[in-house]
Amino acid sequence: MSTDFTPVGMPPKRRIYPWVVAALAFALLLSDYMSRQVLTAVFPMLKGEWDLTDSQLASLTSVVALMVGLLTFPLSVIADRFGRVRSLVTMAVVWSLATLMCAIAASYEHMLIARFFVGVGEAAYGSVGIAVVLGVFSPRLHSSLSGAFMAGGSFGSVVGVALGGVIAVHLGWRWSFLAMAVLGLILAAAFRAVVTEKRLERYAVRDESSDAALAAKIAKIRVPVSTLFTNSAVWAAYIAGGLQMFTAAVLLSWTPSFFNRYYDMDPAKAGGVAALFVFLVGTGMVVCGIITDRVSRFDTRKKWLAAVVFCSISLVSLSIAFRIDTGAAQLTLLAIGAFFAAGTSGPTAAMVAGLTHESVRSSALGTLTVANNLLGLALGPFVIGVLADHLGLMDSLALAPLFYVGAIVALLVGYRVFPAGLRKLAAQSTKYAGTAA
Template sequence: MTNVKRLFWILFLLNLFNYIDRQVLYSVFPLIQRDLGLSDLQLGTLASVFMLVYMCYAPLVGYFADRTQRQKWIGASALIWSAATLACAAAKNYAGLLFTRGLIGVGEAGFTTIAQPFLAENYPKEKRATILAAFGLALPAGSALGYLLGGLIGQHWGWRAAFMLAGVPGLFLGILALTRLKDQRRLLQPPADKPVAKDYLALLKNKPFLFICLAHAMITFIIGGLSAWMPTYLHRYLEMDVARAGAIFGALVVVCGAAGTYIGGKLADKLLRATPKAYFWVMALALAGLAVPAWTGIQTGNVPLALTCFGLAIVCLFLPTGPIAAAIVASTRAKVHSMAFAVNIFLIHALGDALSPVLVGQASDMWGLKTAVLLCCTAAAPGLAFTWLAARLERRAPETPLP
């Protein structure tokens, strides 16, 4: 196996368990709620505390990752989030669960901030949307496995067992990353090329980059709200037990999410031959295409039709996975790629899924979960506006190198 292929597969597997460990919580929401006597608002807060820690820690990691060998951060981060997932199983009360979920955010922020630029720098620009989309397939696959395994294990052996089994593989992968990955960019970079404060401040003046992040935040808001609450939605309104709701939603995520991720990456790279705005066209298509299937799925009482519509909505939400990452790489300087992704992580979670699970939970307590889910999906409208602004302000072709 070549070094590039080994790099891809180690990062892909880490990303897979990154999402398994993140999403397993949501499939066992009803079990935790019953065991600990929690409200929907408290359940949503369990999701949001992870995101709050995740987004705040990311810029710190980005700063040091731009100056040090990144494989050390990747491996250590995997060990942290895996150990924290195991610790969730030992939590005795709500406060303990809040703390361990926050610690998972520390580990996963350290990985996600670094992994995409680390991978993208090893591939030519004309293939980046595709390879980043392939890497992004771990999101629907890992999320689906989190729902599926969490639901099945939780149904038969309890929610604590689900966390225990989810946390173990990441420990081994973290050690593998520490021993087998090499950051050649750090070894070759002259000290003078290391980023300084003005390079980071330039990110905050880079309008296309900021609007890409804001559009991504709206997509993340929707994904975060649906990821946290759709298994519970299926349980409440379509009369599925916890195991079946987790399995069905997991299947929808892995099949439709993977299809959307793959199609989005391929489509963006093909469109790039015709227009430098290819990444933005795919983002706009995804946001505009979400409305009809989301509305229809929520309004209908027909189970097959509802699941079909939810599947189409998931395809739309995952279409921009590769194009967004490629657009960030293209719109920022190589020396600050880690910090660019850190800023993106901070913004998309501060305005996205750090808010949506708890807001959906609160709206559900007030008006019911159907209305709450529908309101969550309306974030597509500002997302479309931000995409248009990013496309209009970006004057440079994606393949133009940045110093």
């Protein structure tokens, strides 16, 4: 007997639409990160034109992640309650218009305000978008899908940095932002035309039961948002996810400047080479997600141990890379470290999804996004920027991998308390089952 999850009220063979949803959601995520990371491609130009310090450049990156960290949770809760599709489209329009504001910024202060609104628009896209995608696929694919979806951030960064650098060199840095804004608006319109709440409900995958009535009843159960913070295993996943993103965020933000300063590359070439390493980050997220699903197929608990391995490899590789001279050996170690830098992203997202009730899944993944941004995407680039003003960029980058130690500790704690976390989830569904009546 097959154990595949099947959509409620829909034959299993008609499964094309979920992949269309995944593709459109992924395309919007690409646009999200293209709009966010195109800035790093023009760092050298802004630094020269406006005479900015590394700390000021870092603040233009970190303000986006900071707003994502602050607003992701409340906006995810709103999306869970009032419609995920409507929320996703609104977010895409806001960040695209804010990116357009970046294109016409006349000063550092104007750019900072525009980037603030980019962060507001992007705040909950990752959490709500991945909740939409996971909702129409079997849990046995969740690590792979989570890794692939979250890798969209790295792939979007690759395109944003590479394309943004080329456009900036030939047409000027303002056109780089304009191109990203137009793309975001086009994709938002396409998503709104194809994806609807009714279609998502029709293809929803909820449990292994063939009893559609039972599945529908389970779907009606609503648990309080407070349940997101009463499970120790979920907390371990939040913390591990955030800390492992610290170094990945540093690589996403500072590799163009690294190659510009230490390999004497012009902004366009530095952006192109950096894009290759960012591409490795994204590829690693996909591959590590697939590996995790394979090794944990018969024992879900092994997701935690797989994540520990990924963090450990990146910790060792990057720690050595930033302490040796420039050259082939350094680039090889950087490539290995980059590949595994965010490999834990898929497993941690799958753990959070698997340990929380579907009625608050956007909120749960939103909380993970908060951790990823506050502990990683916002903190990482800013801390390294501040340290670079005092120690130099290379010495500062050498300190970034140390944050993996905290992630590894959190993952090992999660591995230990995971069985209790599953029991708590089951108890929540039983406790609040009366609300489905």
